[in-house]
Amino acid sequence: MCPTRLILASGSPRRKELLGAAGVQFDTIESGIDEMLQDGESGCNYALRVAREKALSVSTRFPDALVLGADTIVLCGNEILVKPNDEAEACRMLAKLSDRTHKVITAYALVSAGAVIEAEPITSNVTFRRLCENEIRQYVATGEPMDKAGAYGIQGRGAAFIANVAGARDNVMGLPMREVLAALARLGVVPEAPRHSS
Numbered sequence: 165m166c167p168t169r170l171i172l173a174s175g176s177p178r179r180k181e182l183l184g185a186a187g188v189q190f191d192t193i194e195s196g197i198d199e200m201l202q203d204g205e206s207g208c209n210y211a212l213r214v215a216r217e218k219a220l221s222v223s224t225r226f227p228d229a230l231v232l233g234a235d236t237i238v239l240c241g242n243e244i245l246v247k248p249n250d251e252a253e254a255c256r257m258l259a260k261l262s263d264r265t266h267k268v269i270t271a272y273a274l275v276s277a278g279a280v281i282e283a284e285p286i287t288s289n290v291t292f293r294r295l296c297e298n299e300i301r302q303y304v305a306t307g308e309p310m311d312k313a314g315a316y317g318i319q320g321r322g323a324a325f326i327a328n329v330a331g332a333r334d335n336v337m338g339l340p341m342r343e344v345l346a347a348l349a350r351l352g353v354v355p356e357a358p359r360h361s362s
Contacts (some may be wrong), residue, residue, distance in 0.1 A: 266314070308322065
């Protein structure tokens, strides 16, 4: 029997917005897990592990609910870019992404009663135009990059840096909605009229 309550194990306003816009009813509870990268861990494995751990952490507290965890990373060459620690690191990340194509990987995991039901990483390819040092500094000064993997937001001012996206834009925002909605439907969770989530 499918749990009747869906919990998003994330504090991300982008994920809440995407789920809410799709008409999915859910509550939000942050996992509070340590998101440190492990030695030798690939970008795909890291995103998948963290998504699972977020959902599992919340599921232990709410075993009767269906819990959705997600994690987004940017992969530039072989380097994994997560959220910048400070403005200088954000500037370095954006300079690295300038005039290049990088991968954005968002993994999602659905957990019930402490067991992973579905988990999958989804990849989009994003190409940046050439950025000058001044526009990078001005963008970082807005504060927008500081809570985002790769130090930019496709749904905000960072969209001006993007020349092309191959793959889903919502995946770049932090949740691959086509795959997530299909997984939820398989578990009997059907979107309703959108409401403001608590």
